[in-house]
Amino acid sequence: MFRAPVFDVYGMTETGPLAWQCAPGGPYHLAEDTTIVELVPSPVPGRARLVVTPLWRRVMPLVRYDTGDLAVAGDRGRCACGSPFATIARVEGRVVDCLRLPDGESLSPYAITLALEEVKGIARYRVIQESPTAFLVEIEPERRAEDAITEAVRRVLGGVLGSGVTIRVAFRDSLEPPAGRKFKVVENRLREAERLCVS
Numbered sequence: 402m403f404r405a406p407v408f409d410v411y412g413m414t415e416t417g418p419l420a421w422q423c424a425p426g427g428p429y430h431l432a433e434d435t436t437i438v439e440l441v442p443s444p445v446p447g448r449a450r451l452v453v454t455p456l457w458r459r460v461m462p463l464v465r466y467d468t469g470d471l472a473v474a475g476d477r478g479r480c481a482c483g484s485p486f487a488t489i490a491r492v493e494g495r496v497v498d499c500l501r502l503p504d505g506e507s508l509s510p511y512a513i514t515l516a517l518e519e520v521k522g523i524a525r526y527r528v529i530q531e532s533p534t535a536f537l538v539e540i541e542p543e544r545r546a547e548d549a550i551t552e553a554v555r556r557v558l559g560g561v562l563g564s565g566v567t568i569r570v571a572f573r574d575s576l577e578p579p580a581g582r583k584f585k586v587v588e589n590r591l592r593e594a595e596r597l598c599v600s
């Protein structure tokens with residue numbers, strides 16, 4: 402509509418802006434002039450927890466505030482745009498929404514959304530881990546192609562979740578967000594003790 406490139410900015414109410422995309426589709430520069438951003442190891446391979454200390458909050462300081470989000474570190478060295486600020490490749494959602502696989506590995510929600518991107522005909526979906534070995538995939542289809550969607554969802558999610566789990570696919574007329582709550586695309590309903598990635 403605006404005939405302009407779209408840039409993404411990452412931040413939260415408590416911390417203000419934390420990172421911004423330096424070019425459409427490019428890495429995110431950390432707001433290192435206003436915030437100390439630490440990438441702390443997480444149980445998910447290749448992903449770090451974002452722990453931040455905003456330097457401008459004087460009334461209620463936040464020191465090493467754990468955002469609960471996971472990030473993928475960017476390339477070391479200066480970005481091609483010339484900015485001296487370090488980069489992250491992307492932010493990958495909440496630590497608590499990681500799935501736990503039967504072999505004990507944690508899986509980022511991003512692996513799920515990435516796999517389901519290739520399935521055509523889905524208007525909205527939600528993936529719920531109901532037990533350590535059972536997953537429910539709720540789908541609001543764009544058109545009547547249930548059999549093809551079911552087959553494709555089982556194939557791509559089987560690729561990331563591995564064997565030893567059941568994947569149930571259910572079709573819904575509408576996947577409206579629950580009233581007053583955020584709509585989670587990937588949701589872990591395991592009890593806290595069963596989750597690996599919650600500290």
Ligand SMILES: [Zn+2]
Binds near residue numbers: 424430481482483484
């Ligand atoms: Zn840059």
